[in-house]
Amino acid sequence: MADIVLDKVSKSFPDGTVAVQDVDLEIADGEFVILVGPSGCGKSTTLNMIAGLEDISSGELRIGGQRVNDKAPRDRDIAMVFQSYALYPNMTVRENMAFPLRLAKLDKATIDQKVDEAAKVLELTPLLDRKPANLSGGQRQRVAMGRAIVRQPKAFLMDEPLSNLDAKLRVQMRTVVSRLQKKLGTTTVYVTHDQTEAMTLGDRVVIMRGGAIQQVGPPQELYDHPRNLFVAGFIGSPSMNFLHAAVEDGKLRTALGDVPIGDRIRRELEGADAPRELILGIRPEHFEDAELIDDEARARGMEFTAPADIVESMGSDKYVYFTVEGQRASAAELEELAADAGADFSGGGGNLVTRLSAESPVQEGEDRRVWFNLEKIHLFDPSSGRNLTLHEGRSAGTLGD
Amino acid sequence: MSRRAPLSENKKAERKLGWLLCAPAALVMVLVTAYPIIYSVWLSLQRFDLRFPDERKFIGLDNYVTVLSNEFWWTAFGVTMLITVVTVAVELALGMGLALVMHRTLVGRGIVRTAALIPYGIVTVVAAFSWRYAWTPGTGYLANLFDGSAPLTERASSLAIIMLAEIWKTTPFMALLLMAGLALVPEDLLKAASTDGATAWQRFTKVMLPVMKPAILVALLFRTLDAFRVFDNIFVLTNGGNETSSVSMLAYNNLIRGLNLGIGSTMSVLIFITVAIIAFVFVKLFGTAAPGSDDGERR
Ligand SMILES: Nc1ncnc2c1ncn2[C@@H]1O[C@H](COP(=O)(O)OP(=O)(O)OP(=O)(O)O)[C@@H](O)[C@H]1O
Ligand SMILES: [Mg+2]
Numbered sequence: 001m002a003d004i005v006l007d008k009v010s011k012s013f014p015d016g017t018v019a020v021q022d023v024d025l026e027i028a029d030g031e032f033v034i035l036v037g038p039s040g041c042g043k044s045t046t047l048n049m050i051a052g053l054e055d056i057s058s059g060e061l062r063i064g065g066q067r068v069n070d071k072a073p074r075d076r077d078i079a080m081v082f083q084s085y086a087l088y089p090n091m092t093v094r095e096n097m098a099f100p101l102r103l104a105k106l107d108k109a110t111i112d113q114k115v116d117e118a119a120k121v122l123e124l125t126p127l128l129d130r131k132p133a134n135l136s137g138g139q140r141q142r143v144a145m146g147r148a149i150v151r152q153p154k155a156f157l158m159d160e161p162l163s164n165l166d167a168k169l170r171v172q173m174r175t176v177v178s179r180l181q182k183k184l185g186t187t188t189v190y191v192t193h194d195q196t197e198a199m200t201l202g203d204r205v206v207i208m209r210g211g212a213i214q215q216v217g218p219p220q221e222l223y224d225h226p227r228n229l230f231v232a233g234f235i236g237s238p239s240m241n242f243l244h245a246a247v248e249d250g251k252l253r254t255a256l257g258d259v260p261i262g263d264r265i266r267r268e269l270e271g272a273d274a275p276r277e278l279i280l281g282i283r284p285e286h287f288e289d290a291e292l293i294d295d296e297a298r299a300r301g302m303e304f305t306a307p308a309d310i311v312e313s314m315g316s317d318k319y320v321y322f323t324v325e326g327q328r329a330s331a332a333e334l335e336e337l338a339a340d341a342g343a344d345f346s347g348g349g350g351n352l353v354t355r356l357s358a359e360s361p362v363q364e365g366e367d368r369r370v371w372f373n374l375e376k377i378h379l380f381d382p383s384s385g386r387n388l389t390l391h392e393g394r395s396a397g398t399l400g401d
Numbered sequence: 402m403s404r405r406a407p408l409s410e411n412k413k414a415e416r417k418l419g420w421l422l423c424a425p426a427a428l429v430m431v432l433v434t435a436y437p438i439i440y441s442v443w444l445s446l447q448r449f450d451l452r453f454p455d456e457r458k459f460i461g462l463d464n465y466v467t468v469l470s471n472e473f474w475w476t477a478f479g480v481t482m483l484i485t486v487v488t489v490a491v492e493l494a495l496g497m498g499l500a501l502v503m504h505r506t507l508v509g510r511g512i513v514r515t516a517a518l519i520p521y522g523i524v525t526v527v528a529a530f531s532w533r534y535a536w537t538p539g540t541g542y543l544a545n546l547f548d549g550s551a552p553l554t555e556r557a558s559s560l561a562i563i564m565l566a567e568i569w570k571t572t573p574f575m576a577l578l579l580m581a582g583l584a585l586v587p588e589d590l591l592k593a594a595s596t597d598g599a600t601a602w603q604r605f606t607k608v609m610l611p612v613m614k615p616a617i618l619v620a621l622l623f624r625t626l627d628a629f630r631v632f633d634n635i636f637v638l639t640n641g642g643n644e645t646s647s648v649s650m651l652a653y654n655n656l657i658r659g660l661n662l663g664i665g666s667t668m669s670v671l672i673f674i675t676v677a678i679i680a681f682v683f684v685k686l687f688g689t690a691a692p693g694s695d696d697g698e699r700r
Binding site: 048051052053072073074076078079080082083084086088089090099100103104147151157 | 587589590592593594595596597598599600603607608611612614
């Protein structure tokens with residue numbers, strides 16, 4: 001077990017592609033860190049550099065305090081789990097799991113004992129003599145995990161290990177991975193595309209975009225206090241609503257009405273080069289049916305009326321889609337997120353996704369009065385993507401000062 | 402083999418369609434190959450020398466006894482076996498090296514590939530002549546390199562040159578077949594082996610080779626069958642002199658030069674049988690390694 005430190009690590013490929021740029025990351029001993037980001041943002045490349053499968057173009061990588069830039073993968077004592085499982089097709093499950101131990105020249109009795117132990121943990125014992133071709137996807141995945149844990153390596157690297165499983169198995173395996181990591185306490189770097197995995201599995205989440213780290217922090221912190229537009233849009237499902245907001249007379253003119261702003265933000269917007277147009281972000285759960293709001297809450301928020309297009313009742317709550325008039329929110333980040341998710345992120349002039357209480361009597365097609373929480377609003381500078389509501393790492397809405 | 406369940410109607414129809422679809426190809430095959438084979442077998446059972454056409458007579462297996470107890474046959478058989486084993490083994494090793502180089506080369510892969518294929522593209526007889534001239538004392542550059550010796554007049558050196566010419570010609574072909582096999586090895590598998598602690602050599606022997614096994618067997622089968630019928634290089638380089646005849650040469654000499662249809666056909670049939678045995682052995686080896694059936698125990 002060991003800590004992993006990436007110190008200004010960059011990777012450029014011979015064809016000129018810069019896949020990873022100046023990544024600084026300190027992963028503590030025993031920590032479970034998740035790497036997320038859209039396709040092609042350099043997650044796999046980062047992982048491969050830690051494993052030693054790709055050369056590091058510049059910067060330093062330290063494992064357990066030791067510089068390992070020039071060490072071969074076999075000398076780094078790290079285990080990797082691949083999306084494709086990468087099981088050796090000619091070997092049985094037992095042989096697959098024993099392979100790293102055999103290469104490490106352990107004696108046969110020790111190998112058998114370790115493999116049996118790992119097989120027991122992963123419930124693979126009855127499958128030990130099968131070939132990978134005769135296993136289900138979930139079983140193959142467990143064998144791949146087994147091959148990683150038998151060695152008790154310094155760290156686990158996992159590149160989308162659950163992506164090839166169906167939804168139900170993925171949920172099951174997620175808990176398996178989580179329990180295993182807690183039990184073994186091995187430093188783990190885990191790459192995923194999956195929101196839920198990112199939010200539930202790790203101690204900390206690293207969000208990457210275009211080879212650079214956007215924000216690092218515990219999942220809840222990224223969710224509540226996103227540093228920029230990209231992080232805000234990437235984390236959360238359904239994602240944050242983004243609306244165009246024009247700065248006028250110390251107010252924000254938006255499709256939901258005029259939103260008041262607090263002193264601190266006002267001061268920031270007074271600068272000569274301050275943006276005149278902003279992007280306002282609100283998460284779906286920060287809306288509520290105005291009927292269900294008590295007076296105290298009403299004072300903290302604002303209300304608007306809009307036609308409800310679609311009502312999806314989830315049992316515990318209702319997803320209601322409203323149409324609001326107004327200009328589209330536009331920023332490079334939003335387009336990138338939309339391209340990655342294959343969805344439309346532009347809130348203004350389009351749909352507003354809200355999560356209302358199940359008790360709300362809202363009907364499809366009717367005009368509904370909706371409240372939203374001003375303390376939970378985020379304001380972004382469209383050119384830089386910076387979250388203006390963030391103060392000393394905390395976000396306190398538009399009114400905060 | 403497990404017990405066959407009775408076929409459903411659907412399966413039966415499918416099977417029938419299968420037969421119908423391969424019928425034309427099978428028919429042509431039978432027409433063009435079965436007739437000559439049967440005719441050869443028929444000829445091999447007769448005393449039939451075109452120089453003495455009147456003495457044609459059915460003699461059963463006498464021709465086989467004659468051939469199989471003849472030392473020329475066994476010498477030629479030994480030569481053929483030697484050439485087959487040595488050339489195929491060397492081609493496999495060289496071809497694998499070449500395949501790895503071509504597989505790994507990122508820049509100029511096309512050029513490397515084309516260059517490597519040139520020897521295979523040259524007509525064998527032409528190439529054989531160029532080898533012969535190269536080894537001719539006085540004028541040949543290779544002969545001059547070795548102090549003007551005449552290697553094609555001695556048995557051992559002749560065989561070596563024949564094998565060299567064969568290897569030079571067909572290694573590229575081997576390399577191409579093996580490269581197709583290399584493409585079958587998933588990149589992740591090699592990465593996994595690297596992190597599991599395998600050295601480059603261990604990755605090659607423990608991961609690549611087993612995954613490539615079907616491709617290797619196909620390449621070996623093709624080349625072995627081909628090599629066993631070696632003819633043109635020997636014909637040009639030594640014309641079978643100094644006991645360098647292969648079985649194909651011997652059959653040719655008896656059939657076409659000697660006009661002895663009986664003995665010549667017998668040799669052809671024997672070559673056919675040997676080739677069939679080699680193919681059978683390889684196909685048996687395939688059994689567990691044929692693509693798609695990577696299970697050892699489910700047979
Ligand atoms: N061998 C290579 N040569 C050139 N460019 C490469 C190479 N490998 C990856 N890249 C580029 O580097 C960037 C990062 O790739 P990487 O595989 O790390 O992305 P990723 O975040 O893992 O994406 P995904 O989620 O789709 O797996 C991509 O733009 C990719 O095209
Ligand atoms: Mg990837």
